[in-house]
Amino acid sequence: MTTAPGIELKNLTVGYSGNPVVSDMNIEIPGGKLTMVVGGSGCGKSTLLKHILRLNAPIEGSIRIGGHDVFSLSGKAFRCLRQRMGVLFQDGALLGSLRLVDNVALPLREHTSLKESRIRDIVRHKLELVGLGHALDLYPNELSGGMRKRAGLARALVMDPQVLFCDEPTSGLDPVMSAELDQLLLEMMGHFDMTMVVVTHDLASMRSIADYVVVLGDGRCLFQGTVEELEKQQDPYLRRFLDRKAHERDTPRLTMPPIDRTKMKLNCTQLLDEG
Amino acid sequence: MSRVLEGVATPFNALGTVCLHVLEEMGALFIFFLDSVRLMFAGWGQFAKTVRQIYFIGFQSISVIALIGLFTGMVMGMQLYFALSVFGADGFLGTGVALSMVRELAPVLTAIMLTGRAGSAMTAEIGVMRISEQIDALTIMDINPMRYLVAPKMAASIISFPILTALFNLIAITGGWLTGVKLLGANAGVYWYRVEAALSWDDIYGGFLKALMFGVLVCTICCYEGYYTHTRGHAGPEGVSQSTTNAVVKSCVIILMADYILTSLLW
Ligand SMILES: Nc1ncnc2c1ncn2[C@@H]1O[C@H](COP(=O)(O)OP(=O)(O)OP(=O)(O)O)[C@@H](O)[C@H]1O
Ligand SMILES: [Mg+2]
Numbered sequence: 001m002t003t004a005p006g007i008e009l010k011n012l013t014v015g016y017s018g019n020p021v022v023s024d025m026n027i028e029i030p031g032g033k034l035t036m037v038v039g040g041s042g043c044g045k046s047t048l049l050k051h052i053l054r055l056n057a058p059i060e061g062s063i064r065i066g067g068h069d070v071f072s073l074s075g076k077a078f079r080c081l082r083q084r085m086g087v088l089f090q091d092g093a094l095l096g097s098l099r100l101v102d103n104v105a106l107p108l109r110e111h112t113s114l115k116e117s118r119i120r121d122i123v124r125h126k127l128e129l130v131g132l133g134h135a136l137d138l139y140p141n142e143l144s145g146g147m148r149k150r151a152g153l154a155r156a157l158v159m160d161p162q163v164l165f166c167d168e169p170t171s172g173l174d175p176v177m178s179a180e181l182d183q184l185l186l187e188m189m190g191h192f193d194m195t196m197v198v199v200t201h202d203l204a205s206m207r208s209i210a211d212y213v214v215v216l217g218d219g220r221c222l223f224q225g226t227v228e229e230l231e232k233q234q235d236p237y238l239r240r241f242l243d244r245k246a247h248e249r250d251t252p253r254l255t256m257p258p259i260d261r262t263k264m265k266l267n268c269t270q271l272l273d274e275g
Numbered sequence: 276m277s278r279v280l281e282g283v284a285t286p287f288n289a290l291g292t293v294c295l296h297v298l299e300e301m302g303a304l305f306i307f308f309l310d311s312v313r314l315m316f317a318g319w320g321q322f323a324k325t326v327r328q329i330y331f332i333g334f335q336s337i338s339v340i341a342l343i344g345l346f347t348g349m350v351m352g353m354q355l356y357f358a359l360s361v362f363g364a365d366g367f368l369g370t371g372v373a374l375s376m377v378r379e380l381a382p383v384l385t386a387i388m389l390t391g392r393a394g395s396a397m398t399a400e401i402g403v404m405r406i407s408e409q410i411d412a413l414t415i416m417d418i419n420p421m422r423y424l425v426a427p428k429m430a431a432s433i434i435s436f437p438i439l440t441a442l443f444n445l446i447a448i449t450g451g452w453l454t455g456v457k458l459l460g461a462n463a464g465v466y467w468y469r470v471e472a473a474l475s476w477d478d479i480y481g482g483f484l485k486a487l488m489f490g491v492l493v494c495t496i497c498c499y500e501g502y503y504t505h506t507r508g509h510a511g512p513e514g515v516s517q518s519t520t521n522a523v524v525k526s527c528v529i530i531l532m533a534d535y536i537l538t539s540l541l542w
Contacts (some may be wrong), residue, residue, distance in 0.1 A: 090408075110416070
């Protein structure tokens with residue numbers, strides 16, 4: 001029996017300044033499971049995440065986390081909820097002015113009365129989990145994109161959250177690192193009782209670790225269910241997505257002739273002794 | 276007939292819209308300021324952050340303020356000496372330098388200099404954090420960005436502006452002595468006597484109050500512009516640069532406007 005909160009979206013329409021991006025979603029994300037949200041680039045996955053986290057107000061509908069309506073919860077009560085959530089943003093969103101240790105230690109320093117030595121131990125442990133044990137004293141701008149992402153994950157994990165949101169944890173990582181990260185998420189699911197919501201484009205990782213899948217596209221929710229149910233779907237959009245197939249075209253796309261090199265301002269043919 | 280009325284009403288409509296917008300903005304700025312003041316005292320953690328900000332806004336500005344103060348005082352000493360000696364009144368040089376510095380030039384020039392040096396940096400820093408989702412990340416971690424970012428800057432401004440203004444005064448009056456007395460030959464004893472005799476405590480309090488007000492205004496405007504950079508027309512780096520420009524221009528204009536109002540109320 002899980003105590004991790006589930007997430008319930010009712011008639012939810014999300015978007016920016018009144019323009020809907022995804023409309024009329026009725027989604028139930030089960031507690032204690034790993035749910036993956038997939039969909040084409042720009043279909044509104046990150047937007048949905050931001051609304052669930054109450055960073056933006058929805059155009060319509062309601063969001064409940066563990067039975068609490070996120071938007072009618074009082075400030076203090078919502079803060080309690082927030083301290084139980086961990087979030088990995090799409091680009092890590094580390095604070096540029098702090099070193100990696102301080103970035104990851106920040107939530108602990110702000111919200112707990114733990115001793116500094118204990119905080120250091122926790123931070124080192126979390127950073128080692130994501131393979132960054134050697135980079136403690138670097139600043140975010142001294143890290144690669146993939147390292148920033150992993151550091152963001154370490155920060156999201158540092159308070160041992162009950163609900164973890166990850167926006168594309170494996171994009172920008174090499175295949176081995178992606179598999180490691182999938183493994184880590186799975187291990188955490190086994191170790192802690194937690195709900196995970198992971199946005200991804202990585203179908204391989206979806207097939208290997210997702211308990212539940214939500215597919216967004218076309219401005220709405222196209223599918224929700226288990227991976228097995230998803231694989232049986234016949235909807236052409238879903239099939240194309242699952243089979244990783246490009247759109248079919250009758251007419252050729254590349255109709256533009258190449259640029260005439262003699263029209264370049266720098267006369268390269270002469271400078272490079274070509275022709 | 277209604278056409279004519281409409282034609283008459285249009286400019287009033289536009290004026291009304293502008294006034295409403297300005298009032299709205301002023302209300303938002305005031306709430307922003309109150310919020311940051313309230314959060315200044317939220318826990319001991321604020322103290323360390325404030326000290327760090329004082330180092331940046333205050334300590335690192337000392338050399339610039341000293342330089343500006345020195346040259347302003349030197350120019351003032353020279354010009355006033357030339358003007359006063361026409362009437363044989365060069366004994367009043369100290370009065371002129373001291374009063375103009377303490378009442379007007381020191382608070383205004385210090386504030387404008389700090390707007391360029393520290394205010395623009397505040398806007399850019401907070402603006403960049405906004406567009407790179409760092410402020411969202413703080414919110415998600417349940418760390419109030421107003422408390423974490425803005426309140427220490429406000430506290431540091433309230434402390435730094437008056438102290439730097441005092442420094443400006445000191446150096447500028449010495450600068451006036453350098454040119455007026457050392458270079459052009461006014462009497463040193465008379466100069467310092469006049470400086471002391473001219474200044475009443477009201478002048479010093481007034482200058483101090485001005486510096487305090489300017490500190491609050493500059494910090495509020497600069498942090499506000501950065502904090503809401505995403506709600507302005509352009510997003511991204513261009514939005515941040517625009518917010519920074521806005522912050523500096525608005526701060527300078529407001530400093531001079533507030534200076535006029537304070538001067539007419541105080542003296
Ligand atoms: N701040 C914003 N203001 C207005 N529109 C936005 C904003 N951010 C995103 N959008 C629009 O919302 C839509 C969804 O964007 P979102 O970032 O949610 O996509 P996504 O599914 O996360 O894509 P990706 O997989 O590439 O990250 C896009 O069409 C985008 O143009
Ligand atoms: Mg996204």
